[in-house]
Amino acid sequence: MPAEGERVTPAHAAAMPKIVTPNANPAISALPGAARYRLVGLEVALKPSVPYNYNLILLGSAETSEAQAPSDIIIDRCYIHGSPRQTLRRGIALNSARTVIANCWISDCHEEDTDAQAILGWNGPGPFKIENNRLEASGENICFGGADPSIRGLVCSDIEVRRNYLVKPMSWRIGEPEYAGRPWLVKNLFELKNARRLWMEGNILEYNWEHGQTGFAVLFTVRNENGGAPWCIVEDITFVNNLVRHSGSGINITGEDNQHPSQQTNRILIRNNLLLDINRQRWGGDGRMFQIISPKRPVRNLTIDRNTVLHGGGSSSGFLVLGGASANASADSFAFRDNIISRGSYGAFGESTGEGFPSFNRYCLNLDFSNNVLIGSSISSYPPSTRFVASIPDAKFIDVNGGDYRLAPDSPCRAGKTDEGAPGVDMDALVRATQGVETGVRAAPMRGAMD
Structure with missing residues (x-):
């Protein structure tokens, strides 16, 4: 077993006790009120002959009060998985309170006709801590919301998502040399539909393409999914020091649900992230870096600052x-x-x-669009603090091929400012936050950001 704080891999499975479900039922299920359990060093899987499973680990489901929710549960250094050919809708259904998922490897969560997730929570109050896991899923690697809570008024709350590696294997993508032959339904890497007070930092999210949707990597899109939960909301969200790469589009935000009544999205901070290879030629979709759409009421109190966002050799329709x-x-x-x-x-x-x-005058109220650097041809319809450089090489990053997006001392993006005041991602902070995330061992060096 790896040391405490380090992530397991499939190589550890031979030494692990195994809990294997022989049918579509969970391998592990927490009953209402179950509390104070710690699961460490387990392999949790389904029998090879089982064609389909809904949830390998079910932590709550249809409880009607927060007091009934399973609570005080830790899942640490567990290998939770399906197989390349089996249909597994979900690794962990996270409908509990005071729960930690750490140092786990959750993989082969996929389905052809509906969404599959490594971790999905819709009827648990939290708090939740999801840290240092490798998470693979075809639909959404992590999602909160997606079904109406049976606990009236419930919003999944007080969530930490730190130092996780969210990835979709290229063997799931039709047309790739390594494609394995099953068209699993691919949508997004991370999605919030009903969540409050979430901090997401130091994660690497990569490989997402147009298939079931248009290829946005990250969604903050409030949904009253089945129409019975008008209290659903996405608010008080902090998304900082994350690396997002190899995706058809970047981040999609909506002000409210466009199908059923919901609350209004409020207080989202997107700061000091690096988004690379947002590329519609390579990954399909629209190549949109950020999208903000609302049917009636706007997103309120949204801040997007100190990010570096590049299409990486392909193209984007717009930023x-x-x-x-x-x-x-x-x-x-x-x-x-x-x-x-x-x-x-x-x-x-x-x-x-x-x-x-x-577009600013038509769609934005109380807008502060300032001190941004746009890479591409210059156009006069932006505030005077906007600067333009013709191409990525002209921006003079230290080492694009090596994944170092610090600005050279003579970069025109600086406009005379020091590192502290210059625009774009603070690479030192990003490297500290994401170092070792792919391997799950903090001391491991970070590879080039474009690898």
Whole structure:
């Protein structure tokens, strides 16, 4: 077994006790009120002859009060998995309270006709800590929401997601040399539909493509999924020091549900992240870096700052796509500042408006768009603090091929500012946060960010 704080791998399975389900039922299930359990060093799987399983570990399901929710549970250094040919909808159903999932390897969660997740929570109050896991799933690697809670008024809350490796194997992508022949339904890497007070830091999220949806890696999209939970909300979300790469589009945010009544998305911070190879030619989709859409009410109190976001040799349709109902804004109290970002073909644009000021005036209230560097051809329809460089080489990053996106001392992106005041990602902070995340051993060196 690896030391405490280090992640297991399939190589440890031979030394692990095994809990194997012989049918579609969970291998491990927590009854209402179950509490104070610690699961360490287990292999949890389904029997090879089983064609389908819903949840390998079921921590709560249809409880109707928070007092009934399973609680005080730790899952540590466990290998939880399906197989390349079996259908496994979910690794862990996280409908509990005070639960930790750490140092685990959860893989081969996939289904052809509906969403599959490594971790999904929809009826648990939290708090939750998800740290130092490798998570593979075809639908969403991690998702909160997605079904109406049976606990009235419940919002999944007080969530930490730190130092996890969220990845979709290329053997799941049709047309790749390593494609294994099963068209698992691929959607996103991380999604919030009903969540409050979440901190996500130091994660690596990679490989996501157009298939079941248009290829956004990260979604903050509130959903009253079945129409019976109008209290659903996405608010108080912090997304910092993460590396997102190899995806058809970047981050999608909505102000409210467009199908059923919901609460209004509020207070989202996206800071000091590195998004690379957001590339519609390679991964399909629209190549949109950020999208903010709302049917009626806007996203409130949204900040996107100090990020570096690049298309990496392909192209993007635009770096900021805005939209909503004909008479409403999509963002209110919106700060977009100190970013270095590929402009793409259309820059910042709306559903029926031109680039820059026309779209800002139409779709944004109380906008602070300042001190951004756009990589691409210059255009006059942005605030005067906006700077342009013609290409990624012209931005003068230290070592693009080696994954070092620090700015050279003579980079035009600096505009005379020191590292502390310069735009774009703080690479020192990002490397500290993500070092060793792919292997699960903190001391391991970080590979190049584009690898």
